[in-house]
Amino acid sequence: MTLDALNYWVSFILMMIGFFGIVSSGNLLKKLICLTIFQVSALLFYISVGYVKGAAAPIIKDVIIDYVNPLPHVLMLTAIVVGVASMAVGLAITVRIKEEYGTIEEDEIAELDFKKHKRESKKK
Amino acid sequence: MQEIVVLRVVVRLLLPFILMYALYILFHGEVSPGGGFQAGVIFAAGFIAYSLVNDLASLQKILPHFVVRIINALGVLIYAGVGVTTMFMGGRFLGFSAFRVLPADGQKLGIMLVEVGIGMVVFSVIMLVFYSFGERSGDDS
Amino acid sequence: MIFANLPVLLVIIPLIAAAICTVLPWKHSPWALATFATFASFLCICKIVVQIYAGSTIIYPMGGWLAPYGIEYRIDKLSAIFLLLISGVASFAIVYGMPATQKEVAENKQKFFYAIYLLCFSGLLGVLATNDIFNIYVFLEISSIATYALVAMGKDRRALVASFEYLILGTIGATFFLIAIGLVYSMTGSLNISDIAIKIRPVVNTIPIKMACAFFTVGLALKIGIFPLHLWLTNSYTNAPTFVSSFLSGTTTKVGVYILIRITYGVFGHDFSYIDLPLGQILILLGSVGILVASTAAILQNNVKRMLAYSSVAQIGYIILGIGMANVPGASGAIIQAIFHGVSKAAMFMAAGAIMLSVKGVRLEHFEGIGRRMPLTITAFIISGLSLVGIPGTAGFIAKWYLLQAAIASGMWTVFAVIIISSLLTLTYVWKIIEVAFFEHMDAGRGSVNEAPLIMLIPMLGLSFITIIFGVWPVYMTGYVSQIVTALFGG
Numbered sequence: 001m002t003l004d005a006l007n008y009w010v011s012f013i014l015m016m017i018g019f020f021g022i023v024s025s026g027n028l029l030k031k032l033i034c035l036t037i038f039q040v041s042a043l044l045f046y047i048s049v050g051y052v053k054g055a056a057a058p059i060i061k062d063v064i065i066d067y068v069n070p071l072p073h074v075l076m077l078t079a080i081v082v083g084v085a086s087m088a089v090g091l092a093i094t095v096r097i098k099e100e101y102g103t104i105e106e107d108e109i110a111e112l113d114f115k116k117h118k119r120e121s122k123k124k
Numbered sequence: 125m126q127e128i129v130v131l132r133v134v135v136r137l138l139l140p141f142i143l144m145y146a147l148y149i150l151f152h153g154e155v156s157p158g159g160g161f162q163a164g165v166i167f168a169a170g171f172i173a174y175s176l177v178n179d180l181a182s183l184q185k186i187l188p189h190f191v192v193r194i195i196n197a198l199g200v201l202i203y204a205g206v207g208v209t210t211m212f213m214g215g216r217f218l219g220f221s222a223f224r225v226l227p228a229d230g231q232k233l234g235i236m237l238v239e240v241g242i243g244m245v246v247f248s249v250i251m252l253v254f255y256s257f258g259e260r261s262g263d264d265s
Numbered sequence: 266m267i268f269a270n271l272p273v274l275l276v277i278i279p280l281i282a283a284a285i286c287t288v289l290p291w292k293h294s295p296w297a298l299a300t301f302a303t304f305a306s307f308l309c310i311c312k313i314v315v316q317i318y319a320g321s322t323i324i325y326p327m328g329g330w331l332a333p334y335g336i337e338y339r340i341d342k343l344s345a346i347f348l349l350l351i352s353g354v355a356s357f358a359i360v361y362g363m364p365a366t367q368k369e370v371a372e373n374k375q376k377f378f379y380a381i382y383l384l385c386f387s388g389l390l391g392v393l394a395t396n397d398i399f400n401i402y403v404f405l406e407i408s409s410i411a412t413y414a415l416v417a418m419g420k421d422r423r424a425l426v427a428s429f430e431y432l433i434l435g436t437i438g439a440t441f442f443l444i445a446i447g448l449v450y451s452m453t454g455s456l457n458i459s460d461i462a463i464k465i466r467p468v469v470n471t472i473p474i475k476m477a478c479a480f481f482t483v484g485l486a487l488k489i490g491i492f493p494l495h496l497w498l499t500n501s502y503t504n505a506p507t508f509v510s511s512f513l514s515g516t517t518t519k520v521g522v523y524i525l526i527r528i529t530y531g532v533f534g535h536d537f538s539y540i541d542l543p544l545g546q547i548l549i550l551l552g553s554v555g556i557l558v559a560s561t562a563a564i565l566q567n568n569v570k571r572m573l574a575y576s577s578v579a580q581i582g583y584i585i586l587g588i589g590m591a592n593v594p595g596a597s598g599a600i601i602q603a604i605f606h607g608v609s610k611a612a613m614f615m616a617a618g619a620i621m622l623s624v625k626g627v628r629l630e631h632f633e634g635i636g637r638r639m640p641l642t643i644t645a646f647i648i649s650g651l652s653l654v655g656i657p658g659t660a661g662f663i664a665k666w667y668l669l670q671a672a673i674a675s676g677m678w679t680v681f682a683v684i685i686i687s688s689l690l691t692l693t694y695v696w697k698i699i700e701v702a703f704f705e706h707m708d709a710g711r712g713s714v715n716e717a718p719l720i721m722l723i724p725m726l727g728l729s730f731i732t733i734i735f736g737v738w739p740v741y742m743t744g745y746v747s748q749i750v751t752a753l754f755g756g
Contacts, residue, residue, distance in 0.1 A: 015444075022433060035436055042443045049451040059156060072450075075399055079443060081161065082406045086436050088253055089410055093417050093429050095257065100422040109426055193288055200284035204277060211266060217273040219329035 007048035014041035028097065028104045032090045039083045046072040046079075135177045142170035150243050154232075160239035164246025172254055180258045192251045199244030206237050268312070272325040272338040275309040275348070276391045278302050283383035286376055295379040296363050302383055303359045306390060307352040310345075317345040318745070324396075332396070333460040339396035342749045343600075347523045348393050350604050354515035354611045355386050357724035361615050362508025364718055365622055369420050369506045378418060382512070385411035389520050396458050398446050398532070401524060402439065405488070409435045412517060416505040427500035434497045438487025445480035448473045449532070461532050469537050478542060481528055489521035491548075491585055492555030495578045502574035507618030510570065514577055515611030522584055522603045526596075529588075530753045539591035548589025553683045555582035560690035564697070569617050569627050572694060573610065579687065580606045580653060583668060586680065590671045596750045598667030601742070605660040605732055609649035612728035616646035619717035619725065632698065634707030638714045643702050645725035650695035652732040655688050659736035663743065 014037060021034025050072035058070035094104060101109050146166035153159035175183035207218040215222030220234025267274065282302035286295050313323060317340065325338040340348070359382075370378050388408030392401050413435065417428035450456060452473050453464040468474060483494075490498040498518075502510050529538040539545035556579045563575035580602065587599025619642050620635055621627040636643050652661035665684060672680040707714070716722070735742050 019437070022437070028429060031433055035433060038437065039440050042440050042447065045444060046447045046450075049447055072447075077161065078399075078403055082403065082410075082439075085410050086406070086413075086432065089413050090429065090432050092253075092256070093413070093425055093432065095260070096417070097425045097429065099260075100425060113423060113426070197284045197288045201281065204281045204284070207273075207277065211270050211273075214266075216325070216329045217270060217277070217327060221329060 007044065007051070011041045011045040011048065014038075014044065026106045028094050028106060031106075032087060032094065035090070036083060036087055039079070043076045043079055046076050131177050135173050139170055139174055142173070143167060146170065146243075150239060151236075153239055154235065160242030161246050163239075164243040165250060167243065167247045168250035168254075171251060175254070175258075180255075184255070187251065189252075189255055192248045192255070195244050196248035196252065199241045199246075199248060202241035202244065203238055206234060206241070210234070270325070271309050271313050272323055272340055272394050273327070275306045275313070275352075276387055276394060278305045278309075279383040279387035279390070283380045283387065286380040286383060289376055292372075295376040296359075296366070299379040299383055300359050303352070303355050303386065306386070307356045310348045310352045310390075313340055314345045314349055317342055333455045333457045336395065336397040336400050337457065338394045339459070340394055342745065342752065343523070343526065344393045346600070346604060346745065346749070347519060348390065350519060350607050351386075351389050351393065351516050354607055354728075355512060357728055358508060358512040358515070358611060358615070361511065361618075361721050361724040363720060365507035365618055365721075368622065369508075370418055374418070378415070381411045381414050382509075384408075385415060389516055392520050393523060397456050398449070398458055398461065398528075399456050402443055402446060405442070405520075405524070406439050408517065408520070409439060409488070412513060415509045415513070416501045418509070419504045419506050421504050423500070424504035427497070427504045431497040431501045434487055434494070438484045438494075441480045441484030441487070445477045445484060448477035448480065452477075458527065458531055462534070465532065465534075469533070470541075474533075475542065478529075478533055478538060478544065482525075482544060482547075485521050485525045485528075486551075489518050489525065489585070490578055490581050492551045492558065492578070492582060495555070495559070495581075498578055499571060499574040502577065502614070503568060503571040507614075507621065511611050511614040511618060514573070514614050515607035518577070518581055519603050519607045522581075522588075522599075526588065526600070526753070530596075535591055535754060539589070545589045545591045548585050549677070549680060552582045552584075552586030552589055553680060555579065556586070556683060556687045557690070560687050560694070564690065564694045566694075567629050569629060569632060569698065570614070570621075573613055573617060576653065576691070576694065577606075577610055579691070580610070583664070583684075583687075586684075587664075587668050587671065590668075590675055590677070590680070592671055592674055593747075593750050593754060594667045594674060595671030596753060597743070597746050598664050598671055600746050600749060601660065601667060602664035605652060605664060605735070608728050609652045609661065609732055612645050612649040612725050612732075613653075615721065615725045615728070616642050616649070619721045623714050623717065629697070629701055630708075632701045633705040634702070635714070636699075636703035638707065639716050641722055641726065642717050645722075645729040647695070647699060648729040648733060650698070652736070654691045654695060657736075658733065660732045660739070660742075662736060663739050 018034045018036075018038030018041060022031050022038065025031050025034060050069035052066060052068050055066035055068045056064045058067045058073065097109070098104050101112055103109060103112075146163045149156075149158035149166060150160060150163035153163070171183060171187065206220075210219045210222045211217055213222040218234070218238075221227035221230045223230035223233050279302045282298050286298050289295055289298065316323065322342075323338075323340040326332065327336045327338065329335075331337070366375065366378065385408045388404045388406075388411060391404035392408065395401055395404065413428050413432045416431060417425055419425075419427075446456070449461060449465070452468045452471065453461050455461055455464055465474065487494045502514055505513065529535065529544070559575045559579035559582065563572045563579065566572035566575060584599045584602050584606070587595045587597075587602060589595070617627060620632065620639060623639065624631045624635070648659070652659035655662045655665035665688065668684055669681060672678070672684065717725075
C-alpha cells in the first residue's frame with residue numbers, strides 16, 4: 001500500500017461506503033445521498049488516473065511546461081452534471097412519494113402498499 | 125418570518141456583485157476555471173439568495189415562471205442553433221472553424237456562443253427546480 | 266447538406282423538438298411535434314439503412330475533429346439494424362399513444378411528458394450512433410434519467426416507488442459503467458471504440474482490463490435486466506403509463522444489449538471476453554436460470570401487464586444465452602431475438618393497454634370474453650404471443666432455431682433442453698390469455714366494450730404483421746444478420 005495509490009484506496013472506500021449506505025438504509029433520502037457519494041468516488045478515480053507527478057493544473061501559463069492531463073477533468077465535469085440531474089429527478093420523486101404516502105421510510109411504504117392491495121384483492 | 129435587517133441589507137448589497145461575478149466566470153472560461161455551467165449556477169444562486177431573504181412571491185414578480193421556461197428553451201435552441209448554423213455554412217455539426225476565415229477566430233466565437241447557451245440553460249433549470257419545490261402547497265418551513 | 270449530416274440529424278431533431286415542446290401552448294401541439302420529430306428521425310434512419318445495406322459504413326467526425334482526438338459517430342450494420350428497431354417502435358408507439366396519454370396524464374403536464382419522451386428517444390438514438398465510449402455513457406444516462414421521469418408519471422401511486430427503485434438501480438449500473446470506462450482509459454489512453462480495439466491488444470491480459478470487463482458486464486446487466494438484477498423491470502413496466510410501457514419494452518433493454526455486444530466483441534474481442542474470461546459460461550448460466558424462473562413467474566401472475574413484464578425478463582434471458590454461447594449461430598440468434606422481441610413485446614403491451622382503456626382494468630378477470638368484443642386487438646396480442654413461443658411462421662421461430670443450432674454446435678444439451686422446456690412454459694402463459702379471452706363470458710356489469718380506436722389498432726397490427734412477414738420470408742433478414750456476425754467475429 002504505497003502512498004501513490006492512496007487516491008485509489010480512498011476512491012474504493014468511498015465507493016463501498018456509498019454502496020453499503022444504499023443497500024442498508026431504509027430512508028429514501030439517505031439512499032439518494034449515498035448514491036451521490038457512490039458517484040463521487042468514480043469522479044475521484046478519474047482525476048487520479050489523469051494525475052502527472054509534479055505537474056500543474058491545466059491552465060496555460062508561459063512559465064509552466066508540465067500539465068496534468070486535462071481530458072479526465074472535462075469528462076468529470078460531464079459526469080458531475082449527470083449526477084446532479086439524476087439527484088434532481090430522485091428528489092422530485094421523493095417529494096411526490098411523501099405527498100402520496102405520507103412517509104419516506106421504505107418499510108412503511110411497503111406496508112401501506114401491502115395493506116391497500118391486499119384489501120383490493122380480497123374485495124374481488 | 126422574522127425580518128432580519130442585516131440579512132436583507134447585505135443580500136441587497138451583494139446581489140449585483142454575485143451576478144457580475146457569474147458573468148465574469150462565463151466570459152473568462154477559456155483562460156481560467158469556469159465556463160457556462162459554473163456561471164449558470166452562480167447566477168441562479170444570486171436570485172435564490174434574494175428569494176430566501178424575501179418571499180418566493182417577490183422573486184416571482186421579478187422573474188415569472190413562464191419567463192424562466194422560455195429562457196430554458198432559448199438556451200437549448202442557441203446551442204443547437206450554433207451547431208445547425210455551422211452545418212449550413214459547410215462544416216460539420218458544431219464545426220466552429222466554419223464561422224470565420226481563420227479557424228482559431230471561428231473556434232473562439234463558437235465556444236463563446238455555446239457557453240452563453242449553456243449558462244442560460246443551467247440558470248433556468250436551477251430556478252425551475254427551486255420554483256417547483258417552492259410552489260407546492262403545504263407546510264412551508 | 267442534409268444527406269451529408271444524417272448521423273447527427275437523427276439525434277439533434279428530437280433534442281430541438283424537446284426544447285420547443287416545453288413552451289407550446291396549444292392543446293394537441295406537443296403530441297403533433299413529438300410525432301413529427303419521431304417520423305423525421307425514422308426517415309433519416311431509413312435513408313442511412315439503405316446506404317448501409319449497399320455496403321458502406323458511415324463515419325462522421327463531430328465538429329470536424331478527427332478520431333482519436335475528437336468524438337466521431339460511426340454507423341455500421343449492427344448499429345443500423347438497432348436504429349431501425351428503436352425508431353420504428355417509437356414511431357408506432359407515438360401514434361398509438363395519443364388517446365391513452367390524453368386520459369392518463371394531466372392536461373397541463375402533457376407538454377412536459379412529450380418533451381421528456383423526445384429526450385429519451387434522442388438519447389437512445391445517440392447511444393446507437395456514436396463510436397466514442399464516454400459518449401455512450403452520456404447518452405445512456407440522458408435516456409435513463411428521462412425514463413425514470415416517464416415511469417413516475419403513471420396514474421397509480423406505486424409508479425413512484427417503482428420509478429425510485431429503478432433510479433437507484435439504474436444509476437448504480439451507470440456508475441459501474443463509468444468506472445469501467447475509466448479503467449479502460451487508464452490502460453489504453455483513448456476513448457474511441459475502434460482505436461481502443463487496436464490499443465488494447467498488448468495490455469489485454471492485465472488486471473485493470475479484466476476488472477473493466479467485469480464492471481461493464483455488471484453495469485450493463487442492471488440496464489438490460491439479466492436475471493438476478495431484473496427486479497426494477499417488473500415493477501416499472503407494470504405501473505408506467507400505457508404509452509411508456511409499450512415504448513420502453515421495445516427499446517431500452519435492446520439498447521443495453523447493443524452496448525454489450527459492441528463492447529465485448531468490438532472493444533475486448535470475443536476470444537478474450539468469452540473464452541479467456543468465464544463470461545460466456547456465466548451468461549449462459551444466468552440466461553438459462555432467468556428464462557426458467559421468469560417464465561414460471563409469468564404463469565403465476567394475475568395482472569396481465571406484470572405477466573408481460575416477467576415474460577420480457579424471460580425473453581431477455583434468451584438473448585443473453587445466445588450472446589454467451591459465443592459462436593456464429595448463437596450471436597445471430599441473439600440479434601434476431603433482440604430485434605423481434607422488441608417488436609412483439611411492444612405490440613403485446615399496446616394490445617394490453619388498449620384493452621385496459623376499454624375495460625378499465627388489467628387483471629385476468631377483466632380480459633374475460635374480450636375475444637368477441639375486441640377481435641382485432643386480441644389478434645395482435647395472439648400473433649405476438651405466438652412469436653414469443655416460437656411457432657414456425659413467426660420471426661421468433663427463426664431466433665429459437667438459431668439458438669438451438671448454437672446449443673447443438675457447442676454440445677450443451679442442457680441448454681437445448683432449457684430452450685424447449687421454456688417454449689412450453691411460454692405457451693402456457695400465452696394460452697392462459699387466449700383461454701380467458703375466448704372461452705369465458707364477459708361479466709354483464711362491464712357495460713359497452715368496443716373495439717379500440719383505429720389510431721391504436723393500426724400500430725398494433727402493423728407490428729404484429731412485421732413479425733409474420735419476417736417469419737415467413739426471412740431471407741433478407743438472415744442474410745443481413747449473417748453479415749453483421751461475420752464482421753463481429755472476423756473483424
